Amino acid sequence: MSAMSTEQAGxxxxxxxxxxxxxxxxxxxxxxxxxxxxxRRPDWLxxxxxxxxxxxxxxxxxxxxxxxxxxxxxxxxxxxHWTLIGPEQQPRSWWRHRRGPxxxxxxxxxxxxxxxxxxxxxxxAPEAAKKLQDNLAQSEGIVFLFDPIRExxxxxAFEHLHGPLTKLASRILxxxxxxxxxxxxxxxxxxxxxxxxxxxxxxxQLGLLTTRPDDPHGFPVVRSEEARTLxxxxxxxxxxxxxxxxxxxxxxxxxxxxxxxxxxSSIGFHLNRDTGRFDQGNVRNMIPxxxxxxxxxxxxxxxEREFRIRGQVHPINVVEPLLWLGRRLSGDRTAP
Amino acid sequence: xxxxxSGPLRVALAQAIAALSGTDRLVxxxxxxxxxxxxxxxxxxxxxxxxxxxxxxxxxxxxxxTEGDLPGTTDAERELLGVAGLPAAGPVxxxxxxxxxxxxxxxxxxxxxxxxxxxxxxxxxxPIGSLITEAIANDPLCQPYDLxxxxxxxxxxxxxxxxxxxxxxxxxxxSSAQVSVRCGPDGGMGTVFAVVTWDGGVPRLVVQYAxxxxxxxxxxxxxxxxxxxVRFVDPEGFVPAEAGWGELVAMVPPELxxxxxxxxxxxxxxxxxxxxxxxxxxxxxxxxxxxAGGSGDxxxxxxxxxxxxxxxxxxxxxxxxLAWAASxxxxxxxxxxxxxxxxxxxxxxxxxxxxQLEDMLATxxxxxxxxxxxxxxxxxxxxxxxxxxxxxxxxDPSRLLPCPRHHDWAGLVRYLTQKFGLAFxxxxxxxxxPASGAWALLGRDLLAQTSEVDVRGLGPALGLTxxxxxxxxxxxxDEP
Numbered sequence: 001m002s003a004m005s006t007e008q009a010g011x012x013x014x015x016x017x018x019x020x021x022x023x024x025x026x027x028x029x030x031x032x033x034x035x036x037x038x039x040r041r042p043d044w045l046x047x048x049x050x051x052x053x054x055x056x057x058x059x060x061x062x063x064x065x066x067x068x069x070x071x072x073x074x075x076x077x078x079x080x081h082w083t084l085i086g087p088e089q090q091p092r093s094w095w096r097h098r099r100g101p102x103x104x105x106x107x108x109x110x111x112x113x114x115x116x117x118x119x120x121x122x123x124x125a126p127e128a129a130k131k132l133q134d135n136l137a138q139s140e141g142i143v144f145l146f147d148p149i150r151e152x153x154x155x156x157a158f159e160h161l162h163g164p165l166t167k168l169a170s171r172i173l174x175x176x177x178x179x180x181x182x183x184x185x186x187x188x189x190x191x192x193x194x195x196x197x198x199x200x201x202x203x204x205q206l207g208l209l210t211t212r213p214d215d216p217h218g219f220p221v222v223r224s225e226e227a228r229t230l231x232x233x234x235x236x237x238x239x240x241x242x243x244x245x246x247x248x249x250x251x252x253x254x255x256x257x258x259x260x261x262x263x264x265s266s267i268g269f270h271l272n273r274d275t276g277r278f279d280q281g282n283v284r285n286m287i288p289x290x291x292x293x294x295x296x297x298x299x300x301x302x303x304e305r306e307f308r309i310r311g312q313v314h315p316i317n318v319v320e321p322l323l324w325l326g327r328r329l330s331g332d333r334t335a336p
Numbered sequence: 337x338x339x340x341x342s343g344p345l346r347v348a349l350a351q352a353i354a355a356l357s358g359t360d361r362l363v364x365x366x367x368x369x370x371x372x373x374x375x376x377x378x379x380x381x382x383x384x385x386x387x388x389x390x391x392x393x394x395x396x397x398x399x400x401x402t403e404g405d406l407p408g409t410t411d412a413e414r415e416l417l418g419v420a421g422l423p424a425a426g427p428v429x430x431x432x433x434x435x436x437x438x439x440x441x442x443x444x445x446x447x448x449x450x451x452x453x454x455x456x457x458x459x460x461x462x463p464i465g466s467l468i469t470e471a472i473a474n475d476p477l478c479q480p481y482d483l484x485x486x487x488x489x490x491x492x493x494x495x496x497x498x499x500x501x502x503x504x505x506x507x508x509x510x511s512s513a514q515v516s517v518r519c520g521p522d523g524g525m526g527t528v529f530a531v532v533t534w535d536g537g538v539p540r541l542v543v544q545y546a547x548x549x550x551x552x553x554x555x556x557x558x559x560x561x562x563x564x565x566v567r568f569v570d571p572e573g574f575v576p577a578e579a580g581w582g583e584l585v586a587m588v589p590p591e592l593x594x595x596x597x598x599x600x601x602x603x604x605x606x607x608x609x610x611x612x613x614x615x616x617x618x619x620x621x622x623x624x625x626x627x628a629g630g631s632g633d634x635x636x637x638x639x640x641x642x643x644x645x646x647x648x649x650x651x652x653x654x655x656x657x658l659a660w661a662a663s664x665x666x667x668x669x670x671x672x673x674x675x676x677x678x679x680x681x682x683x684x685x686x687x688x689x690x691x692q693l694e695d696m697l698a699t700x701x702x703x704x705x706x707x708x709x710x711x712x713x714x715x716x717x718x719x720x721x722x723x724x725x726x727x728x729x730x731x732d733p734s735r736l737l738p739c740p741r742h743h744d745w746a747g748l749v750r751y752l753t754q755k756f757g758l759a760f761x762x763x764x765x766x767x768x769x770p771a772s773g774a775w776a777l778l779g780r781d782l783l784a785q786t787s788e789v790d791v792r793g794l795g796p797a798l799g800l801t802x803x804x805x806x807x808x809x810x811x812x813x814d815e816p
Contacts, residue, residue, distance in 0.1 A: 068647070197731035197732075198733075273648050280730075281729065281730030281731060281738055281742060282730065282731060282737070282738045282740075282742075283731055284731055284735075284737055287646045287684060287685070287687060287737060288687070288688055288689060289683055289684045289688070290682075290683055290688055291682045291683070291688040291689055292688065292689045308684045310646050310647070310737070311648070
């Protein structure tokens with residue numbers, strides 16, 4: 001799990017944002033891709049608030065870009081502190097302040113824990129479980145990662161949502177004196193692994209693909225407004241058929257206007273080096289590192305193999321879910 | 337007076353040896369300070385002059401050499417003539433080396449000359465053995481030397497034992513000859529290269545070698561070292577053969593097995609995986625080409641393919657054509673070259689689960705197109721030996737990364753079938769059942785497992801041969 005706090009730098013503390021997802025859904029990779037995603041943007045930059053966080057950021061960025069290696073999944077609780085520094089923007093509000101005139105800053109406090117802690121099969125120790133629940137309860141924003149490939153192969157997204165969500169709702173909505181009917185959190189629901197052909201093909205079949213006119217590479221995108229449609233389409237091929245329950249629960253427990261969907265990829269699509277363009281017949285940007293146990297037979301599960309990154313990393317919607325949450329939590333209703 | 341120079345003796349020996357025929361025997365008796373020695377030269381059944389030398393007898397062991405009490409002359413003379421063994425008729429040469437005992441020398445010379453007054457006498461200090469050896473080595477051939485070949489009848493393929501001229505009569509040491517023959521399947525024993533002379537149609541063996549040159553055409557260079565000794569100096573690999581002549585002749589099949597008008601066997605091998613896996617694949621190809629190569633007019637090709645690199649920092653290794661429409665022997669040589677190379681370890685930056693099969697198919701297509709509309713082999717078979725499936729042309733549910741060149745292996749198989757009538761055989765590391773995907777199509781006409789393949793049955797099964805080839809012990813000489 002990763003948690004983020006927003007604050008006006010040098011002023012009052014921000015509010016926590018939790019990251020939530022099944023093992024292998026890409027939480028750690030998403031954080032590792034943050035540095036590259038920001039480096040590819042003209043507006044926002046990232047700075048570390050302490051030495052350990054700086055080292056992690058440098059190591060992860062280099063590993064992803066030069067070493068072409070995916071970060072190892074978290075095995076214990078780790079904290080990092082980064083600051084996103086944005087462009088000048090008016091009018092000023094409580095969570096922004098000037099870096100020079102009009103510069104915006106978002107301080108992130110990240111706590112990374114294994115995704116397995118959300119499930120029933122490998123529950124954390126009682127102390128860690130309490131910390132997990134406290135963190136969710138104290139967060140005002142959540143980044144929820146839905147891995148459609150894992151859901152297609154294993155189908156345990158609901159398992160990793162239902163338990164913690166029920167506990168969270170009991171604590172907030174069922175406590176003494178509680179009157180609210182929905183959880184107060186803002187939630188970015190990220191449909192990850194958009195670079196997988198199965199996900200891309202589903203989006204294509206649903207007619208959801210478009211490209212940004214200013215993108216020189218021509219990478220396909222699914223607009224946030226249509227991301228839920230893709231999620232519904234992907235839920236229909238869940239291995240256990242329970243993915244629709246996950247979507248129903250998310251819709252029931254959170255305010256409709258506090259949910260936003262994103263179609264994301266931490267490593268992005270493969271870029272054809274010869275043309276510098278996206279090649280729709282050759283999109284996968286990762287390569288398995290060891291032979292399949294059954295050559296030429298049924299393809300082994302993606303979730304059970306190790307991969308390396310094949311080419312350049314072009315993250316898709318890695319920064320956007322965090323920025324949207326930050327803006328909404330600041331009370332900025334103009335945020336798209 | 338006898339000559340003291342060895343020159344005239346050399347000439348006399350050469351002339352006497354050249355004059356030998358049939359059962360003639362040249363006797364040379366040489367006496368000197370050490371005693372007396374008897375040599376003789378005769379031709380063996382192949383006409384090769386052979387020299388023999390008895391153990392020299394020292395004067396001390398003869399009555400004639402005893403000092404002081406000299407027994408009767410008659411006994412000493414009889415004993416000496418017994419050692420000399422002079423025949424009553426036939427060529428004889430007497431040689432005397434300088435002897436410190438003039439009296440003894442005179443007596444011995446007198447007795448020997450008395451026994452064969454017609455024999456020429458020479459004085460020479462050169463050991464007689466080396467002079468005879470030299471004379472034999474310089475003796476020109478008195479009979480042609482032929483290489484034993486099998487001539488297949490053009491119409492029936494029936495095999496007839498015959499000779500291919502290497503050296504004609506009069507050829508001298510140092511002569512060389514070049515001949516072209518075709519080797520058939522040798523059953524792993526090698527082909528026997530027998531040099532013979534002919535005696536009324538019956539071959540008389542001069543020398544016999546075996547060599548594993550592999551099926552196909554070969555050009556041999558032979559050198560006449562001396563009468564009775566021919567060496568094959570090119571190619572390498574000739575070793576003396578010990579098989580008996582009767583045994584070899586009995587091995588000759590009545591006709592060439594499974595003769596096919598013409599066939600082209602294209603062997604494509606995946607040089608990716610563990611060293612042991614690749615070595616086994618190469619071994620299968622070598623066996624198949626060897627077995628199939630001895631039958632009919634087989635062209636063979638060898639193409640090696642490996643993995644695609646998916647990291648631009650590691651260049652893709654292109655498909656390699658080691659032999660195209662060549663002899664089985666050239667393919668075998670290509671296999672040897674591949675066997676000496678290392679193989680890339682499966683894994684990043686190479687795709688661990690697929691290989692450049694589709695690039696190989698594109699290469700074969702290109703080569704067949706380049707060959708143009710000219711005469712083609714009656715049957716062309718693509719034999720793919722490997723483990724990994726091809727890369728798809730585009731992302732697909734197999735999750736294999738697509739071919740960087742977007743080659744469509746299934747489309748290429750269809751094209752090769754329709755355009756060139758290719759037959760498809762495959763030998764896969766994994767068991768062929770259940771056959772599915774690419775290997776089912778690549779092994780459409782025959783699919784086997786690397787460790788289980790019936791090498792001898794493969795040729796007939798693919799129409800390369802009509803029956804399992806049996807070993808052909810001698811080289812083949814096709815009629816022009």
